[in-house]
Amino acid sequence: MSAQFLPAIDIATYTSGTQGLDAKALQYVGSVYAIARPENLDNAFAYLQQTVGVYEIYFDVTLLQSADDVVDLLNAGAAKAFVSGPQLSQLKNVDNLDLSRLILSLAGQTEEELQMITNTPIGIYLHGIKDASVVEQLLQQYGSKRPPVYVSLANANAEHALHLARISATTIIPATQLTVDPKAQPELIDASALLMANATSDRADGLFTTLVTDERGIALGLVYSSAESVSESLRTGRGVYQSRKRGLWYKGESSGDVQELVKVDFDCDSDCLRFVVRQQGRGFCHLATATCFGEYRGLSKLQQTLQKRKRSAPEGSYTARLFNDSKLLKAKILEEANELCEAESKADIAAEAADVLYFALTKCVAADVSLEDVERNLDLKAVKVKRRKGDAKPQFAEKVGLINGVTNGTPTKEEVKEAASVPKSKDDPAGKDKNGRISMRRFVTSEVSEATVQEALQRPSQRSTEKIMGIVNPIIKAVREGGDRALLDYTHKFEKATSLTTPVLKAPFPEHMMQLPQETISAIDISFENIRKFHAAQKEDKPLSVETMPGVICSRFSRAIERVGLYVPGGTAVLPSTALMLGVPAMVAGCKKIVLASPPRSDGSITPEIVYVAHKVGAESIVLAGGAQAVAAMAYGTESVTKVDKILGPGNQFVTAGKMVVSNDTSAGVSIDMPAGPSEVLVIADRTANPAFVASDLLSQAEHGVDSQVVLIAVDLSEEQLQAIEDELHAQASALPRVDIVRGSIEHSLTLVTKNIEEAMRLSNDYAPEHLILQVQDAEKVATMVENAGSVFIGPWTPESVGDYSAGVNHSLPTYGYAKQYSGVNLGSYLKHITSSNLTAEGLRNVGGAVMQLAKVEELEAHRRAVSIRLAHMEKMSA
Numbered sequence: 001m002s003a004q005f006l007p008a009i010d011i012a013t014y015t016s017g018t019q020g021l022d023a024k025a026l027q028y029v030g031s032v033y034a035i036a037r038p039e040n041l042d043n044a045f046a047y048l049q050q051t052v053g054v055y056e057i058y059f060d061v062t063l064l065q066s067a068d069d070v071v072d073l074l075n076a077g078a079a080k081a082f083v084s085g086p087q088l089s090q091l092k093n094v095d096n097l098d099l100s101r102l103i104l105s106l107a108g109q110t111e112e113e114l115q116m117i118t119n120t121p122i123g124i125y126l127h128g129i130k131d132a133s134v135v136e137q138l139l140q141q142y143g144s145k146r147p148p149v150y151v152s153l154a155n156a157n158a159e160h161a162l163h164l165a166r167i168s169a170t171t172i173i174p175a176t177q178l179t180v181d182p183k184a185q186p187e188l189i190d191a192s193a194l195l196m197a198n199a200t201s202d203r204a205d206g207l208f209t210t211l212v213t214d215e216r217g218i219a220l221g222l223v224y225s226s227a228e229s230v231s232e233s234l235r236t237g238r239g240v241y242q243s244r245k246r247g248l249w250y251k252g253e254s255s256g257d258v259q260e261l262v263k264v265d266f267d268c269d270s271d272c273l274r275f276v277v278r279q280q281g282r283g284f285c286h287l288a289t290a291t292c293f294g295e296y297r298g299l300s301k302l303q304q305t306l307q308k309r310k311r312s313a314p315e316g317s318y319t320a321r322l323f324n325d326s327k328l329l330k331a332k333i334l335e336e337a338n339e340l341c342e343a344e345s346k347a348d349i350a351a352e353a354a355d356v357l358y359f360a361l362t363k364c365v366a367a368d369v370s371l372e373d374v375e376r377n378l379d380l381k382a383v384k385v386k387r388r389k390g391d392a393k394p395q396f397a398e399k400v401g402l403i404n405g406v407t408n409g410t411p412t413k414e415e416v417k418e419a420a421s422v423p424k425s426k427d428d429p430a431g432k433d434k435n436g437r438i439s440m441r442r443f444v445t446s447e448v449s450e451a452t453v454q455e456a457l458q459r460p461s462q463r464s465t466e467k468i469m470g471i472v473n474p475i476i477k478a479v480r481e482g483g484d485r486a487l488l489d490y491t492h493k494f495e496k497a498t499s500l501t502t503p504v505l506k507a508p509f510p511e512h513m514m515q516l517p518q519e520t521i522s523a524i525d526i527s528f529e530n531i532r533k534f535h536a537a538q539k540e541d542k543p544l545s546v547e548t549m550p551g552v553i554c555s556r557f558s559r560a561i562e563r564v565g566l567y568v569p570g571g572t573a574v575l576p577s578t579a580l581m582l583g584v585p586a587m588v589a590g591c592k593k594i595v596l597a598s599p600p601r602s603d604g605s606i607t608p609e610i611v612y613v614a615h616k617v618g619a620e621s622i623v624l625a626g627g628a629q630a631v632a633a634m635a636y637g638t639e640s641v642t643k644v645d646k647i648l649g650p651g652n653q654f655v656t657a658g659k660m661v662v663s664n665d666t667s668a669g670v671s672i673d674m675p676a677g678p679s680e681v682l683v684i685a686d687r688t689a690n691p692a693f694v695a696s697d698l699l700s701q702a703e704h705g706v707d708s709q710v711v712l713i714a715v716d717l718s719e720e721q722l723q724a725i726e727d728e729l730h731a732q733a734s735a736l737p738r739v740d741i742v743r744g745s746i747e748h749s750l751t752l753v754t755k756n757i758e759e760a761m762r763l764s765n766d767y768a769p770e771h772l773i774l775q776v777q778d779a780e781k782v783a784t785m786v787e788n789a790g791s792v793f794i795g796p797w798t799p800e801s802v803g804d805y806s807a808g809v810n811h812s813l814p815t816y817g818y819a820k821q822y823s824g825v826n827l828g829s830y831l832k833h834i835t836s837s838n839l840t841a842e843g844l845r846n847v848g849g850a851v852m853q854l855a856k857v858e859e860l861e862a863h864r865r866a867v868s869i870r871l872a873h874m875e876k877m878s879a
């Protein structure tokens, strides 16, 4: 706790050593008050720069016009700001501003102001107060929950100041009226008496327990103080204490191990003083160690050693070489930073971080920068109101595959390969146990609250929409305006396909581009046929027709959407199966133009499997591009890309955001299927389930991407059965080529242990998984309880992967809980339904009255007349 008074200085005129407290004494008491005026704002910043970390400045900013200036002062290190009511209202809207750094400044004399005081949880500054008793009354009103109160009295004298300090209000007193010399002129106020005004002692001898620390807060030892020793310490600027046997004790007077006083303050209830000192000589302890608890450790120890070496490093020693060879030091810092980036196990990270710190501190010591300086800098950064964005500089971002300062949603193939090639440790030559056991968090629902379960089921958070939109919007604008050229530029940039000169491959596709092994051709053909059959069966064989009243016939018939754009993801894995899932129903529906889009490989070519599928479904072209740029090209069309009416298909966050943007642009005239994001699966397993099957299903979706989530709901399983699934999961996962991705997704995956199938189904319906797997007794019966899911897989012989590839159902499904309101891709996704009405004269007579009455209610006379004119005509004809 700092002192109960603030010395006020005038930054325009203050110079250390004039009458009153000098700079050293200001430092001992810790904080000062100053007014920032529009005309001396530069002085204010300069003054802050000199004093940051030495003492705190409380700036009265009520004269400043702009809230930005206040924020800038806080960012530059001002500890607190005294603000006016209107300034407070403005500053409340500033992001990241900690309101406890503001103090509301009031004259405290009107009813309205007193009302404001009682409603303000932050500190209050009352100025120009004539009578200290007003403050006392106010403090009594508040009781113990009051905010800090700062007071400036019209005519402060020692008695008033002491009184206010005792009732825990902080008095603001001009520094020129304060002194640390008890023998100074009597009209000056003794700062040490003010400092000690609230100190309490629980000792019979009345001495104050005093903890002595260094500037980093490391305890050097325990001593005692008296009012006199504190006063003497402030006067001399040294560590002076009260020895219980020898009276005043000027530390180091006989040993030479003196202390320079840095600051004096109190603990939270003012019964323990803290002296922060700079220890000279051998150390604080009489045993000549750095502290009474032994020698320094860790960073303090390292700093001590490096400082010693700097003074007298043995020639030829490694540290001497580092001090003398700045290039060697730079190379070591870079080398160790790189090793830290690559370290993965806890032990390796600790070891590499220690090396980085060693070389960084060597650089600091060489430049006379201390750990204390570094920590002051950290503290200053911690109070900054607006932080820098934190993106990496381009030359570093590129090294780790960051584009525009953010990573791709899922690691690229190269990143995965790179991660897998991290050198294996001696203990784990296979590298399978790099980060320990692969296991999911487990919750027993009867033992935790519903809120805990819901929290655990949260999908991994996606990157902020704002950030993604900030990337996607300019891409869409560029492609819309720049057409093929812009599209190609993005493909060169993101897919590194710099040799590509045209962004579209038109049908008929050349044979050599779809050369495939026979077994792949057969697999595609079988899957194609099953998907075709299942989607063809979804066709309505004839238009729906209903006679709602005699002579009133309502019909509905469907027509295919003319031009569809199908996005086939290709970032982390090439997915020809998605080309099948999107292309086959488009063909079955009869869409006239099918355009596929997929990111090309870095040599500009497209996977032959995708070309083969495009050929089989009769696609008119393949857009050789990915991400938001491919979406924009299909939405608006370019010189060579055909504009489409609807875009379908899953993708990463850039693709999904791109689809959202174009579908919201009425001028694009394009719709989309649904928001489909990272793959997910929920498996419900009971005692009949095979642990190996369960684990394999979980892993089949976990391997899609680090942002995938998989959930196991165990129904009444014993500990052994749960253990068996967990063992299988670890063993199977460790053997997968994409184990690094699996580790990422398993980290935010979980097991919920439930009592019965009803509870399991309630949780599942609430989660609305993309895929639901039922490995339970009577799975077919349980399937009737499903309310929300993209696609359901029933019984032990139905792994989810059959749905991904070949069974016939579609795998392009709603994720992220959207299964509550969206269906997966199906034949209907490619159709529009058109209705028709066909009335006979009798029909119009039957329904006409209702139509005319409702038109009357809506006061739409032309609507009414369209019927009445006909009815009148009928009457005339029959007359």
Ligand SMILES: NC(=O)c1ccc[n+]([C@@H]2O[C@H](COP(=O)([O-])OP(=O)(O)OC[C@H]3O[C@@H](n4cnc5c(N)ncnc54)[C@H](O)[C@@H]3O)[C@@H](O)[C@H]2O)c1
Pocket (backbone or CB within 6 Å): 403, 404, 406, 407, 408, 409, 410, 471, 494, 495, 568, 569, 570, 571, 572, 573, 575, 578, 599, 625, 626, 627, 628, 650, 651, 652, 653, 654, 655, 676, 677, 678, 679, 704, 705, 708, 770, 811, 812, 813, 814, 815
């Ligand atoms: N729900 C479903 O039915 C379903 C089906 C298959 C795949 N998926 C999901 O689709 C996703 C596929 O994602 P993917 O990344 O592998 O492929 P993708 O084709 O969706 O995205 C890759 C493209 O993103 C763009 N991109 C990457 N980083 C970028 C950046 N920093 N700025 C701008 N654009 C950038 C590039 O153009 C790149 O070609 C996965 O999450 C997968 O789980 C879902």
Ligand SMILES: N[C@H](CO)Cc1c[nH]c[nH+]1
Pocket (backbone or CB within 6 Å): 575, 577, 578, 678, 679, 680, 701, 770, 804, 811, 812, 813
């Ligand atoms: N399971 C994914 C849909 O969530 C689709 C897919 C493609 N290939 C393999 N799986």
Ligand SMILES: [Zn+2]
Pocket (backbone or CB within 6 Å): 679, 700, 701, 704, 804
């Ligand atoms: Zn899959």
